[in-house]
Amino acid sequence: MLLLPSSALLGGLCFLVACISGSQGREQPIWRDPWMQPLLLAGLLMLGGACFAHSGALAWAGLANWLPFFWAFWACRPHLETAKQRRQAAWMLVAGTVPVLVTGFGQMLLGWSGPWQLGGGAIVWFVAPGGEPSGRLSGLFDYANIAGAWLGAVWPLMLACVLRPDGWWRRSGALALALSTAVAVLLTQSRNAMGALALALPLVVGPLQWTWLLPLLAVLTVPLVLAVLPGIPIGLKSWSVALLPDRIAERLLDQETPTAWKHTRLGQWVYGIELVAARPWFGWGAAAFSVLYPIYAAKRWHGHSHNLPLELAISYGLPVTVLIVGTVFLLLVVALKRGMLQRDPLERAWWAAALVMLMMHATDLPLFDSRMNILGWVLLAGLANVSQLSKLDRDALSVSGESADL
Secondary structure (H helix, E strand, O other), X not given: OOOOOOOHHHHHHHHHHHHHHHOOOOOOOHHHOOOHHHHHHHHHHHHHHHOOOOXXXXXXXXXXXXXXXXHHHHXXXXXXXXXXXXXXXXXXXXXXXXXXXXXXXXXXXXXXXXXXXXXXXXXXXXXXXXXXXXXXXXXXXXXXXXXXXXHHHHHHHHHHHHHOOXXXXXXXXXXXXXXXXXXXXXXHOOHHHHHHXXXXXXXXXXXXXXXXXXXXXXXXXXXXXXXXXXXXXXXXXXXXXXXXXXXXXXXHOOOOOOOHHHHOHHXXXXXXXXXXXXXXXXXXXXXXXXXXXXXXXXXOOOOOOOOHHHHHHHHXXXXXXXXXXXXXXXXXXXXXXXXXXXXXXXXXXXXXXXXXXXXXXXXXXXXHOHHHHHHHHHXXXXXXXXXXXXXXXXXXXXXXXXXXHO
């Protein structure tokens, strides 16, 4: 986790080693794990659909975004079984984000530019001059939205590190990182990441602070809501837009032509729904949207549909979508019912980070960056451990039961 944001290669290799060790000596095989059964079924349907997919070889290549990570979700769980293990993983993620912040501020404030390479290109930090796109912080990632997605997902963990009673020097360092992350998110101009800041804050600080925090957040978001909602009087909308930073206002209100909506998320979703309706059972194959959309819809290339359930349905069909998305939702719900938001700050933050990842995939697909994909499945693996009794918990219950019998 420490190396993951800096290097997909090194972080991925370390994660692979952890998964291999975690898959050995398990109490039950993978096919008997209740959380894995829907994913294994989804994997079989994906393999079957790839045999006659419209996107050809791309359909087989696209399986790499899913099938290995189904296994990794199961294999890494022994390393996240206890609250202490999850806390250690959270600290590594927080510390590993430092290079993202340093390179991001360096490119925006000091004019740093790359790409910086190590090991003959095995490790690459892009560090585009002025950000990618220009004027938006991207750091060592190749695009600002991916940088924003990483920062937004790690933000709850940073807040929790501030709240934990771990000594003033650790809390001070975490506070500095949290504030730097909030500034960096604003510089990415990622709407998803900015939403993540507001979404995670009340969840991490806990319900005891909601009496003042929620009204404050509501007041702060009023200009944003008034700026984007239709039907708002011109004078009030102009006042709201004036309160927003210029670049953020431009991104929120970009309407260049009467047909500009075709290039927005809404236009992509409308065409995506048409594709799903045409082939609802097994889909068109991975990457089909990027092939069909510029030809038949808007004459402009987009790599995906900017919505995870829709992308799954386009690529693999509705049954696969229900199996995967349903499993993720159920993980969040069961962990919530097990009282994860009533535990210590880092446990609350872990649940909040998983929710942030889920919400970001409603309007974008950062999982196509392997680092974000790994992070997402690690967070879900932690939820799965909370959602079922760990071996330590079962042993403790067994011992207490034997004591009661005596």
